[in-house]
Amino acid sequence: MDDSLKLKGLLPDAELLRFYEQMVLCREFEESCAEQYAKGEITGFLHLYSGQEAVAVGCTAALESRDYILSAYRDHAQAIVRGADPKRVMAELFGRATGICKGKGGSMHLFSPEHNFMGGYAIVGGQFPIAVGLSYAASMRKEDRVTACFFGDGSMNQGTFHESLNWARLWDLPVLFICENNFYGIGTEVHRASAEVMLHRRTCGYDIPSEKVDGMDVIAVYQATKRAAAWVRERQRPYFIEAVTYRFRGHSMADPAKYRSSAEHEVWKSRDPIPNLGRRLVAEGIIDEAGIEEILKRCTTQVEEAVRFASESPWPRDEEIWEDIYV
Amino acid sequence: MSEMTYRDAINLALKEEMRRDSSVVVFGEDVALYEGAFKVTRGLLSEFGEERVRDCPISENTIVGVAVGAAMGGLRPVAELMTVNFALLAMDQIVNHMAKVRYMFGGQTSAPLVIRMPGGGGSQLGAQHSQSLESYFMHCPGMHIAYPATPADAKGLLKTAIRDDNPVIFLEHELLYNSRGEVPDDPEFLVPFGRAAVLREGTAVTLVGYGRMSILCLQAAALLEKDGISCEVIDLRTLSPLDTESFIGSVQKTGRALVVEECWQSAGLGGDIAARIYEGCFDRLLAPVKRISGLDVPMPYSRKIEKLCIPQTDGIVQGVRELLTAPY
Numbered sequence: 001m002d003d004s005l006k007l008k009g010l011l012p013d014a015e016l017l018r019f020y021e022q023m024v025l026c027r028e029f030e031e032s033c034a035e036q037y038a039k040g041e042i043t044g045f046l047h048l049y050s051g052q053e054a055v056a057v058g059c060t061a062a063l064e065s066r067d068y069i070l071s072a073y074r075d076h077a078q079a080i081v082r083g084a085d086p087k088r089v090m091a092e093l094f095g096r097a098t099g100i101c102k103g104k105g106g107s108m109h110l111f112s113p114e115h116n117f118m119g120g121y122a123i124v125g126g127q128f129p130i131a132v133g134l135s136y137a138a139s140m141r142k143e144d145r146v147t148a149c150f151f152g153d154g155s156m157n158q159g160t161f162h163e164s165l166n167w168a169r170l171w172d173l174p175v176l177f178i179c180e181n182n183f184y185g186i187g188t189e190v191h192r193a194s195a196e197v198m199l200h201r202r203t204c205g206y207d208i209p210s211e212k213v214d215g216m217d218v219i220a221v222y223q224a225t226k227r228a229a230a231w232v233r234e235r236q237r238p239y240f241i242e243a244v245t246y247r248f249r250g251h252s253m254a255d256p257a258k259y260r261s262s263a264e265h266e267v268w269k270s271r272d273p274i275p276n277l278g279r280r281l282v283a284e285g286i287i288d289e290a291g292i293e294e295i296l297k298r299c300t301t302q303v304e305e306a307v308r309f310a311s312e313s314p315w316p317r318d319e320e321i322w323e324d325i326y327v
Numbered sequence: 328m329s330e331m332t333y334r335d336a337i338n339l340a341l342k343e344e345m346r347r348d349s350s351v352v353v354f355g356e357d358v359a360l361y362e363g364a365f366k367v368t369r370g371l372l373s374e375f376g377e378e379r380v381r382d383c384p385i386s387e388n389t390i391v392g393v394a395v396g397a398a399m400g401g402l403r404p405v406a407e408l409m410t411v412n413f414a415l416l417a418m419d420q421i422v423n424h425m426a427k428v429r430y431m432f433g434g435q436t437s438a439p440l441v442i443r444m445p446g447g448g449g450s451q452l453g454a455q456h457s458q459s460l461e462s463y464f465m466h467c468p469g470m471h472i473a474y475p476a477t478p479a480d481a482k483g484l485l486k487t488a489i490r491d492d493n494p495v496i497f498l499e500h501e502l503l504y505n506s507r508g509e510v511p512d513d514p515e516f517l518v519p520f521g522r523a524a525v526l527r528e529g530t531a532v533t534l535v536g537y538g539r540m541s542i543l544c545l546q547a548a549a550l551l552e553k554d555g556i557s558c559e560v561i562d563l564r565t566l567s568p569l570d571t572e573s574f575i576g577s578v579q580k581t582g583r584a585l586v587v588e589e590c591w592q593s594a595g596l597g598g599d600i601a602a603r604i605y606e607g608c609f610d611r612l613l614a615p616v617k618r619i620s621g622l623d624v625p626m627p628y629s630r631k632i633e634k635l636c637i638p639q640t641d642g643i644v645q646g647v648r649e650l651l652t653a654p655y
Contacts, residue, residue: 102433102434103433104431104432109431111431113436119428123424126423129393129420130392130395130399133393133399133404135400136393136397137396163384163388163389164392323434324430326469327492
């Protein structure tokens with residue numbers, strides 16, 4: 001995080017505090033998910049976002065609410081930051097009828113059309129063409145929406161990545177591709193999967209401009225996305241952001257992340273976007289320590305309420321199996 | 328009524344639906360400027376313009392995915408895959424996405440789109456361009472599958488497909504494109520899904536077909552009639568939803584069933600239909616259900632041996648005779 005940059009005045013205080021609180025909420029939510037997984041309340045695959053919060057929060061804040069957002073399977077934060085109710089997200093993870101997708105989607109398939117959160121997709125790279133299609137529809141319907149498509153570094157080696165970038169530029173669609181480069185596709189480090197490790201440079205074959213941003217710095221992510229989204233909206237052309245970030249946990253709950261050294265982990269922990277922003281907010285007098293504590297308390301309470309709501313919610317009815325297959 | 332080809336009937340359905348509903352868009356490889364590899368999209372670009380009729384790069388998986396996204400976003404895309412064989416490149420978007428988005432997102436979205444796919448064998452196109460993959464699609468819930476046999480159904484089923492709020496795989500047989508028939512002029516002529524057609528009534532044997540196989544069944548039935556053998560021909564029209572009652576009802580009357588499928592026999596739809604017949608009217612059967620299928624081989628090129636691999640009219644005739652003389 002660029003400490004020389006003054007936060008005060010850069011954005012309204014309330015906005016800065018909102019960034020902080022949203023990141024804390026996401027972190028508390030994810031850490032609570034880990035506990036609920038250990039208890040057996042959450043089952044199946046569970047991919048946690050801890051460490052990457054600055055990307056979801058910074059990007060989302062820079063977009064308009066009418067803009068579409070799509071993500072991969074590490075999608076809780078994106079949905080919650082977009083406005084999905086943490087209670088209904090937690091209920092989804094618990095597999096309950098009150099879940100955001102009635103308990104039929106699970107952790108990897110959140111969806112909230114009223115927030116223009118158009119889904120978490122669990123086939124690596126599956127969301128690229130769908131993002132292009134949504135953007136095409138929005139463009140045909142003159143809806144003035146940017147489609148923000150989030151994905152991980154690993155998905156850039158799928159055919160759909162290349163097909164979709166080519167297509168988006170060929171048809172000149174307003175898609176903002178946002179790569180969350182956390183350096184690992186499960187256990188395979190970027191340099192073992194991609195011939196070009198400077199991932200943002202891989203868009204040159206599709207004539208799509210790109211840039212790299214510090215994904216551990218919510219302000220940097222916000223500013224880059226703000227500029228990029230304005231560019232995309234004005235020119236009706238795709239753009240690419242590589243946000244360099246790190247996940248503090250393994251790929252999923254099944255992954256102890258033994259392929260990473262503790263030294264590497266420590267370096268990135270020191271760059272944790274949440275305490276770093278908190279420290280600066282305090283240093284600049286935007287909030288005090290008590291205020292920071294209050295935010296944490298508010299978030300933990302919200303997450304506890306989400307867990308309570310989920311655990312008290314009913315299971316889906318058996319008949320639900322046959323519903324929603326066809327219209 | 329107007330007489331026209333299967334190709335022109337599809338073309339007419341596209342034009343009528345595009346005139347009716349501005350959210351209907353067409354895209355695919357070479358569908359606009361080139362007017363389609365099989366010329367099915369002739370005249371669309373000039374009438375509807377390049378916003379609604381667009382050529383795509385050769386990216387089948389993304390063609391389907393873009394159609395899914397566009398449908399979720401409020402359009403009614405009719406995408407063309409140049410042939411069904413290339414759908415294998417798009418199976419991720421077809422099976423993992425198109426057929427799943429509604430269910431896994433808890434019914435909060437839908438994907439009203441059509442993927443048109445010409446296919447089938449018999450043109451000496453070799454192993455990679457002669458496949459019949461209907462059973463692959465039929466295995467997967469979450470999408471409808473239509474396969475017209477006649478020009479009238481080609482028009483009526485495609486119009487229903489475009490108006491369907493579910494994703495539809497629309498299979499077209501390349502050898503039927505030039506076949507001719509009477510087609511209703513009514514722009515509201517729709518053929519409902521899930522209702523098979525009785526192409527011919529009969530009493531001794533039920534022939535169950537779809538697509539070009541139904542036409543072969545009709546030809547076989549006409550030949551057999553000369554020998555006094557009365558065949559009922561059921562054309563499934565849609566493979567999903569499948570009109571199970573139609574063929575079970577017919578077999579209850581005839582007591583004998585022959586299923587004709589162009590796809591490979593192993594784990595194919597013929598076996599599934601046979602099982603449904605056994606489950607539905609075992610006590611009425613006078614003989615085991617017979618299947619005539621594509622042979623379980625990759626398609627050879629040479630026309631001399633290619634035709635041995637695809638169901639033929641004389642094979643169906645012989646199959647019916649075997650059914651009638653079986654010692655049960």
